Amino acid sequence: MSRGMYYTLDGIFAAMIIISAVFLLLTFSSQSRDAMPLQTTAHDAVMILNTLTLGELNTPEAVIVRDNNLTNDSDSVLRTVALLWATNDPVAENFTRGVFEEFFPQYSFAVYAEGTRIYDKSLTAESSAVFISTAKQQVSGVAASKPVAGNTATAFLRRIENKSTASFAYFGGFVGQGNITTNLYLPSDVDATRVRGLVMEMDAVAPFTLRINGADCGYFTPVTANMTADWWNISSCSNLLVSGNNSFRLNFSNISTSYVAGGYIKATYRSDVFVTSRNTNVTRYDFPGITGVINLFDGFIVPSTLRNLSVHLHYSSTDPTVITYLTIGEKTVWQSNQTGEVDVILNDSNLTYAGLDYLFLSNKTVPIRFQSFNSTETILSGGNADIVVITDYSGSMKKDIDSDGLGNSGLITNCEGAIYPDNDIRRTHLARCLAKEVINITMNASMAGNRLWPVYYFDDRVYNYTNPLDSVALTAHYNAGMPPQGKEKTCIACALSEAYSIFKAYNQSNRSRYVILLSDGLPTHCTGAGCTGISSAYGSQACDGYCDESGACSSPPAICTNSACKPAMTNAYVVAQKLKDDFNATVFTIAFGPVESCTNATDTLIKIADITNGTYNHSSNPQELRKIYQNISYSILERITLVSQTAKVPEGFTPSTLYNDSYVIATHDQPSGRALPNEIEITRQTPPFASCTPTVTLPTQMRFQEAHIVSYSGQHWTDFVSVNNQVAFNLSDFLVYYARLGDPYRVFIPIQNLTGVNNFYINTGDNTTNSTGCSNNNSLIYTAFVPSATPRTAVLENATGCSWQIDYDDGGSQFVSIPPSYTGTNQCFYTGSLVQYDSTDALQVAVYEILLALDFDQDGRIFVSLNEEDLEIIVTKIGSVPYLWGPSIVEVRVWQ
């Protein structure tokens, strides 16, 4: 073949390729244009089917579908197709045919759900179609072979009957002295017939008669024990109760023991009221009625931010020498010697002028103290201490304070400038300064009434100085009355015996007695009455002294550990015991200088302190010793108050009366716990704690409104309460000396600090450093809300109801058909032994959930009784409540 021919054929071949390409392009372009109507038809079909509702459709199949209650008229045709498919309804195919053949007669089409063909009309086979147009739509809440609609139900109590709850009347930390009246309030729907129980728990020390609303309820004899409450069931007197206020009066026979140191009267009753109506912005404290001597220690609760305070005092006094006063917190807000009937209202300006800080009082339990004694009794809260300060002036006291070297001689009286800064100061000089510390603290102007006697043992004799009320003279005596150098032996028993003689000589029944014993050595002598008797004169020498009079030690190592001094030691214990037994005296002992290395010496001082409930301290440092003396002095002042909650009333006392229409009203911000719609209020009390650190488990499905600890403190003060390591009450926030503070029986617990498991700590004391434990009768009383309605159940398949067996907290059991119209054979149980219901039945689930809410202790027993008409189960069977499964894809294909 020639080259020219080759090129010619090549050119022809290229031209054919170009022409073919052009024709193909033209062909497809034409086809695409011809297909344009079909492309949109599938989309239009889906849009129409998704817009057209079943109610608008009039095909015969649509009528059938409407009659089956599966769908609503408002459902789209597309959704209806999906629902019919999901429920395997055989009408699905015909329904779909009716729709498509009417509206799209000229096309072949098919309808699919999740890839399953529901119906198709093929004018031409889909597999041979030139053009296929498809459109898809999601349909939610349907899935193959799943129900498409369920039931949901809610239940609520239309009313309750016989709700078990309680009302309390409280006695304060110390309510006395005389006959006491308090009020117990019962709601308007509660009378004697609805009271299930009436109990009385209190810490009283003397028998009393109880009158309820003026009628006799019996004679009660408490078992006397400190911080221990007696409990009486007085339900036999419940017939004396009425709706509203009920007066409870305790009549005692002996004014000195006529008091209650904490307690309550509790009426348990049945009520039909969901929530007690009250103004939750106001907290009211009602004073008890007291006829005798007004001596009240209590507290009131401010549960949120305090805005206003109002006090109404109504009392009578007969003696113009009596100062009647009221303290709120540490502030004295009322003080008067007015006699006759006094009726006074203190408003905000009065109270803030008196120094009350409302912000400080907010969210607290506020101690309150009201007192009206005659003048001979007020000394109890001032100074009633008789104090003997024993100073060792034996030979060893001439040595310096921290060694056995001789201390500086000469009379030095400048305590601040010369004695306290000198760590080598002679012991006698330092002892003089320490004694003056006691005078300064215990005999200041506000503590008038305290008496003090210096006592020494020196040169084998015992001395005292008698001018007990004159602090100036006593100070002068210490400055000049004794020589600078100690001398001779140590007779601790003799010095204690001298204190005994002083207490005996100046004996008064309402005195508190204390001995401060300072010694630098072990006892060497017995008293003149021998080693088992008491006498201020020296008896026979029992052992050698720690140091002789010249200052040279004899043989201390031996006598500090052997038995040579035992008789003198025993003699000291005998006298200490007599001081305790006969005068309830307390001995504070101080080991002076390096005496701590002498076992017998320290043992003696420790045991004397133990015998008399005192304290033992030792030091060789002047500043430390000064601090020890100051602490002892303050402790004496605080211990004076140990007896001050009880007024020791002499014969011929002048009576005073507190009327129980007196009150404190605190207006405050809305506390966080208040009733909401569909809640039931209940009040509950835990069992006694039997521990100062109880763990209390509370129901978690409750919503707490208020809570408080009740604490028995006896003669002491409830001074600290914490919950879950959060401080709920600290009495020392108000004042470190408790004598003028109230003693709350109820202590506010912030509800936000409560959880399911709660750890409490409760303490009583007489001052910040002294703890007196707690009562085993303490408990927690709380008011909470329980829901009376349940949220809607989940969407469930059934709603048929059931015949329930339900157990109650009071031991009863009942069969109830819920809803009342139910007559089927389903059996359901909510009992202590069995909880059983059908979890696919919305009605049964709703009933179970409300029973669970009413069973807050989850023991299978609810706390209200139900009648069929009381527990109204409102069932909202919303048809076609969609399930959440799906979505499913419905697809329409159209082809030619």
Place this chain on the structure above:
Amino acid sequence: MKGQVLTIDLILGLLIITVTLLSVVLFLPVNEAPFVDDANRMLVLMSEGVPPDWNNTTVIIPGFLTDNRFNATKIEYFNNFTYDEQRALLNIRSDFNITFSQNNTTLAMCLSCGQQPLSYDELLPLRRYALMGSNITLMEVHLYQ
């Protein structure tokens, strides 16, 4: 001889190119691409338009639907425009005509939507379905040149 071959080859090459170009010119439709673009622009009528509640004074883009159904009021608004205004609103250069029918029966509405073609070189039919009330309604659009 070599010069003679080259002459014949040149003549054949020119002939092939001429035939190819003539084929393209004869078989390609006139202005095909703008025609298809106009068809796509007509689809805007299957929307609510802008603004959704447009009328003759507020219209920006005309659309015949409200809640996925033909809105007779909107159709009437469109019918009130002149043919040139309609083409301008639709932003098309081709001629068009719109008819509505239900169950193969033409509805007496939108009679001035576009204009009937007296003659044309190219005709592109578009068919869209939607509800008018509760009736399936066919909107047929004919684009032509």
